[in-house]
Amino acid sequence: MPNTFLTRKPWNSLRINVACLNSIVCMGAPRLHFHLRRIRKMQSFLLDFDERFGAYLSPREFCLYNMCNNHFFYNRDPFELFLKCNNNDRVLIVTDPPFGCRTELIAHTLRSLVRLHNRINCLPATPLPIFWVYPYYMANYIKQDMPELQMCDYKLNYTNHSRYTNVGIARRSYGSPVRVFTNVPLELLQLQSAEGYKYCDKCKRYTGIENVHCDRCGNCCSQNGQTYRHCQFCDMCVKPNYVHCTNCRRCSQREGHVCALYQSMQRCWLCGQRSHIETNCRLWLQLKRRDRQQKQRKDQHYGCIICGQRGHSERRCTQRCRYFKETQFMGQAVIVARNKCSQKLRKL
Ligand SMILES: [Zn+2]
Numbered sequence: 001m002p003n004t005f006l007t008r009k010p011w012n013s014l015r016i017n018v019a020c021l022n023s024i025v026c027m028g029a030p031r032l033h034f035h036l037r038r039i040r041k042m043q044s045f046l047l048d049f050d051e052r053f054g055a056y057l058s059p060r061e062f063c064l065y066n067m068c069n070n071h072f073f074y075n076r077d078p079f080e081l082f083l084k085c086n087n088n089d090r091v092l093i094v095t096d097p098p099f100g101c102r103t104e105l106i107a108h109t110l111r112s113l114v115r116l117h118n119r120i121n122c123l124p125a126t127p128l129p130i131f132w133v134y135p136y137y138m139a140n141y142i143k144q145d146m147p148e149l150q151m152c153d154y155k156l157n158y159t160n161h162s163r164y165t166n167v168g169i170a171r172r173s174y175g176s177p178v179r180v181f182t183n184v185p186l187e188l189l190q191l192q193s194a195e196g197y198k199y200c201d202k203c204k205r206y207t208g209i210e211n212v213h214c215d216r217c218g219n220c221c222s223q224n225g226q227t228y229r230h231c232q233f234c235d236m237c238v239k240p241n242y243v244h245c246t247n248c249r250r251c252s253q254r255e256g257h258v259c260a261l262y263q264s265m266q267r268c269w270l271c272g273q274r275s276h277i278e279t280n281c282r283l284w285l286q287l288k289r290r291d292r293q294q295k296q297r298k299d300q301h302y303g304c305i306i307c308g309q310r311g312h313s314e315r316r317c318t319q320r321c322r323y324f325k326e327t328q329f330m331g332q333a334v335i336v337a338r339n340k341c342s343q344k345l346r347k348l
Pocket residue numbers: 200201202203204212213214218219220
């Protein structure tokens with residue numbers, strides 16, 4: 001087998017306790033496919049855009065495939081046969097798309113494969129375990145497109161990629177940014193203490209040893225492998241090198257911080273809309289005018305604009321329900337002003 005195919009480190013330390021898991025669809029994950037087939041002797045099928053695999057692999061284990069539009073270039077029958085299960089069989093899908101891929105296309109493809117599996121096996125809408133390899137900073141996009149996926153804090157290292165490795169000069173000081181997003185409950189994914197992970201009793205999941213649990217946030221908040229700290233003004237955990245800007249009411253990188261530009265890229269903690277912060281929230285101004293009882297808050301840089309108290313932000317204010325109604329729809333929070341204001345607003 002040419003070396004160029006063996007591009008990725010096998011997941012030898014991510015243990016998955018899923019009973020009767022015996023067929024794996026490797027969508028754009030050739031290295032994993034070879035590992036499963038040749039070393040673990042497991043049932044695996046590779047769907048990949050690299051046609052060179054066709055010369056080495058039989059149609060029973062490979063189909064040339066575009067994961068951005070769920071297109072099979074060869075006959076799809078061997079793949080459908082692969083998906084056909086006996087009673088106790090479970091199929092798992094692993095995908096490792098190029099990081100530039102649009103997440104909604106991948107999500108759409110994953111849903112199509114699950115539907116195909118269910119149709120072939122005459123099952124009602126049944127979810128399949130999914131593992132999606134992607135960088136942590138894409139978490140919001142994945143959450144939007146597939147809200148059922150959660151990020152596991154396991155840091156994947158790529159042996160052939162200078163930016164995403166844990167060895168050599170290119171090694172990042174806090175490890176690879178590549179993670180696994182999955183619909184398998186995170187407590188089933190055991191990460192090894194010898195590799196720098198621990199189990200958090202409060203979060204009921206494994207996470208990096210450096211990830212300190214924050215009681216205020218109720219979470220082990222770090223996503224990037226650094227130890228975050230809780231900022232009492234932002235009322236959330238932030239990256240350790242971030243500095244609080246009173247003008248912007250948020251922590252951000254000190255370098256190159258320009259308040260106006262920064263604020264134009266923020267989402268308002270009151271109305272959930274983009275491109276302004278709370279002190280410039282037009283909806284809040286309208287609500288205040290309507291509600292004559294509302295006292296003018298003098299210092300709007302510190303403390304909650306809604307109630308005037310310190311120690312929490314508008315996102316967690318117990319009084320926000322007096323002004324805003326929030327509902328979940330397709331993984332997004334929809335924020336609407338109560339009563340007279342009918343303007344529909346988006347997520348915080
Ligand atoms: Zn925790």
